[in-house]
Amino acid sequence: MITAHVVGASGYAAAELIRLIDRHPSVALGVLESRSQPGIPVADVFPWLPHVHVELEERGTALARVRSDDVVFLAGGHELAREQAPALLAKGARVIDLSDAFRLEVNAGEAVYGFPERYRAQIAGARLIANPGCYVTAALLALVPLEPLADRIAQVVIDAKSGITGAGRTPAVTSMFAEVDGDVRAYGLAGHRHGAEIVQESRAAGINAPIVFSPHVVPLKSGLLADVYLIPRSPLSRGDVLALYERFYAANPFVTVFRNLRAPHLPALVGTNDAHLAVAERDGVVHVLSAIDNLGKGAAGQAIQNMNLVLGLPEEQGFDARTTVG
Amino acid sequence: MITAHVVGASGYAAAELIRLIDRHPSVALGVLESRSQPGIPVADVFPWLPHVHVELEERGTALARVRSDDVVFLAGGHELAREQAPALLAKGARVIDLSDAFRLEVNAGEAVYGFPERYRAQIAGARLIANPGCYVTAALLALVPLEPLADRIAQVVIDAKSGITGAGRTPAVTSMFAEVDGDVRAYGLAGHRHGAEIVQESRAAGINAPIVFSPHVVPLKSGLLADVYLIPRSPLSRGDVLALYERFYAANPFVTVFRNLRAPHLPALVGTNDAHLAVAERDGVVHVLSAIDNLGKGAAGQAIQNMNLVLGLPEEQGFDARTTVG
């Protein structure tokens, strides 16, 4: 059994990591470290995990106890990640960071960008993984396979809708029930840091069209839908895009491409590491719908998938078995 | 006092019409006709209107009782509208139809398209008004003022999010709480009849760029946000668009244009006939956010606004007074 520690263990993505590690057959829960709530059992911090009795521990505990080849998930923001990652790596740990601390410099530095559908081979040997965020993952799932068609795309518009857990568990007026309920809240109107990351990784995948990205909070806990509109420079069809997706995702266990014309259903994804892709075409524009659980494939699920790759375990281990959707 | 009848009085838009007529100082509730629930008091059919004790009446009652110069709202679908409108008009009634029965042929026939911000003068003398739907209204509010910039727009993408009351009150699995809660549901992937109406009215307003329209149901009762992306052919700025909106809407009491960069808040619009427009610009694309209450400016509110114009009443009569937002 490998030991997996979680540093910054008081948010929603951390809770989902703890749930997934707890049920993983090859990995055991190590130190769960939280600056804000040391000494409190997980079941009291996250009442939806009533069967996890481990107590959260003080800042610094993971670093003190980590052994070579342990896995450490950093789930506490980019400052924490920049502070702790070097020392953890120095002790021989494999580090998977869920913040954006290492995402915008992955090609320059030691970190590998943790998007397995593109970087599976590099992830397998990595010591430091920059796990992508939820919006970026949904966008890349739709864009990365399109490299062969890149010249035909004049503009990409991404209109994304996310559940509120994507905003974290730090109390804020904007995350309160009475503010989220009954509204669809557009934000990032002046630009959003995830937009830059989408552009960086799309460029790396050969998609050079300009990309406009628009995130929204919708009144649901978890789930993310990105509507990706491909404005063509020269004719582009649903069939073209569907064929590329089917080829690209054929060997990817978590990504399902809908062959018939139906929309993703977010509750089907919640609690999974799955992604559902649908493709439509109207008025000359190809409309891709990319759906994930923002805490699953958009955060903790993908982090566990990356861990499996790093450890040489079967990529699907620890997740419920699923079969492809027709 | 003018008498206003409602035919097809068992849906959400009809309930909002009844609420608005009941509080209108110049208009009194006449016959409320419902094929499905005759004999039942409004307060029992719509428990959120506990103070309206009028009973619904049988199909045909409005036609039998209507007098010349009464107003009749048709809120029961396009078949009902096609069936009843001619006879009602023949009796001298003014007819405001909330279905799409007369929308796609308004220029050819007798009906006037009930979008006051463009057709105010024609509405004033009309006998038959084709009241636009919620998606179309939100889209037109963003597009119609742009005629002077039309040549600079290469493509329009409209990604709209609506509360479930837009789907009506006829029971269906897709409108049930347990299906809507927790999901963002894209639909109309193969095309949506409101898309054709948006195109027709945009063309009439001189907007000739191709338009792709994508509706979604989000888990809220009422409220509609349309994100309208203007992909430029030649440079287009936030300032250009904002200036046109401010000029176009200067004399329109219900439309507020946000000068500073903030997003609409749907709960501010629920129960009103107001519309809020915000304009952003990112990566060369102008992003307009057009927000209304789908039952207000998107249905019953606009119908009352049209009635006020038809009757020569102040356009804002019967609505709560509002002042502009800075």
Place this chain on the structure above:
Amino acid sequence: MITAHVVGASGYAAAELIRLIDRHPSVALGVLESRSQPGIPVADVFPWLPHVHVELEERGTALARVRSDDVVFLAGGHELAREQAPALLAKGARVIDLSDAFRLEVNAGEAVYGFPERYRAQIAGARLIANPGCYVTAALLALVPLEPLADRIAQVVIDAKSGITGAGRTPAVTSMFAEVDGDVRAYGLAGHRHGAEIVQESRAAGINAPIVFSPHVVPLKSGLLADVYLIPRSPLSRGDVLALYERFYAANPFVTVFRNLRAPHLPALVGTNDAHLAVAERDGVVHVLSAIDNLGKGAAGQAIQNMNLVLGLPEEQGFDARTTVG
């Protein structure tokens, strides 16, 4: 015009006060004072009030500017109330406190308990009103009229369900969307301060049976339902209770007693100062359902009703006209 100030103007009840004062025909908005957000316009603090452009002001401004006979609403908690009320009263202001600072000592001190259905006469001449909380109001509406039957009641069980705005707008994990959505949360299992207030005021109204009180948060913004079970000592019928309610509330404009056997509908009450009472009887127990808007009759609405009484204005002024429910 009377001037009304609001001190502690950053919570949900304060927002509702501002909305109600803004539309009141005899009262004008004075100082809106907020320690946490001075200098910010109301429309930015509360996006559902986009038409209120007044800026919040610094702590102490109301006290500095208040004139004799102004009304001051204290909406900032009991410490603020104890601190500011004496000085405001000394300057001749009428003070309506929404906290529980003066509620548990009202009979001893200068404050009058602001439950108009029982203390209307005393409120009319008062300078300091202790405005009851939401749970207490719903409970008292069901219990106070029962004095003539008090000997027949062996035990009262109150199981109450409230929208989350009752918990205030100070950010807390327990008020976040992702915690409230999908749950019904019982709290106060070891006792709740509102329970003591219910007992105090029930005793004052002659109800001496033991009372157990159990509050719950349900996933809705606003609205409160109290199920009040009367366990009889000697036979008690629905008819007995209904008769007392009809007599007691005959001259009360905001309280409607349902004669037929149907349950209250919370959305009918939101935004109003109304209360709906229904009475059922099963298995020898009389079951009263008392429903209000927790921010309306349970907070700001009742405060405005008290202000109207204090100022000698018609009790219903400033609220939408309503007619009784049959």
Place this chain on the structure above:
Amino acid sequence: MITAHVVGASGYAAAELIRLIDRHPSVALGVLESRSQPGIPVADVFPWLPHVHVELEERGTALARVRSDDVVFLAGGHELAREQAPALLAKGARVIDLSDAFRLEVNAGEAVYGFPERYRAQIAGARLIANPGCYVTAALLALVPLEPLADRIAQVVIDAKSGITGAGRTPAVTSMFAEVDGDVRAYGLAGHRHGAEIVQESRAAGINAPIVFSPHVVPLKSGLLADVYLIPRSPLSRGDVLALYERFYAANPFVTVFRNLRAPHLPALVGTNDAHLAVAERDGVVHVLSAIDNLGKGAAGQAIQNMNLVLGLPEEQGFDARTTVG
């Protein structure tokens, strides 16, 4: 592998049965029969089960194909159950009925009441199981262990709050999103058939105090909380009740009794067959909080638990492993 068929496979409980059978290691999905949607794949009927590609089949198919010792779940209402159960039993099938067709006569007839925590031994050898409903299960979990204290209880008040999936998937205005959202709806004011069942089974367990039962719909999909108030005839303490619960449930894998004073959290139960019991005491009344997933322990989960007992399998098989809560 045992084959399990589901007749009446178009509702929420049926969907949960299908999900649980699909992942059960000892049981395979047989015929899924639906009068309303034959020929449609499960994944299209229930979009949250995208990986189940089996098609629903026509009425009568299960009866035609069933073999001796197969298990048949009847999830289509009491008429269907009365019609099909005899013929299925005659063919040697084990029948588990989720309707109330056989619940109110279980002691007289052949059916065993499927509440394993009380009737485990009888269930083990049964051919026909009457699976209790959600409200009844939550109530019995709180009441059945109290037999030794029965003489001390003067009155029981049960105030229950359920998610809307408890009302089934047949479209109805009362189950629509726009009616459920924002409300807490009391119903059954004149009596509810589940009340009679609670009384019957409580009497069978020696609880003779009068019981008043009050169900409510709250705006959530799944989850049920029953607040059970025990009004004492002679002193009754939290400790007395807690001690009985701990003894009674010691050997029951799915029931957790909270030793410390905290309330159940419904999201912790959704998708499980677990039940959480908390005990409080205030003002002389013992207040028990009994929480389940209405589709889990309240329907499909309990049905699978019963199936495991009938088949001699480990009681927890097919459910996620859980450990007790402290």
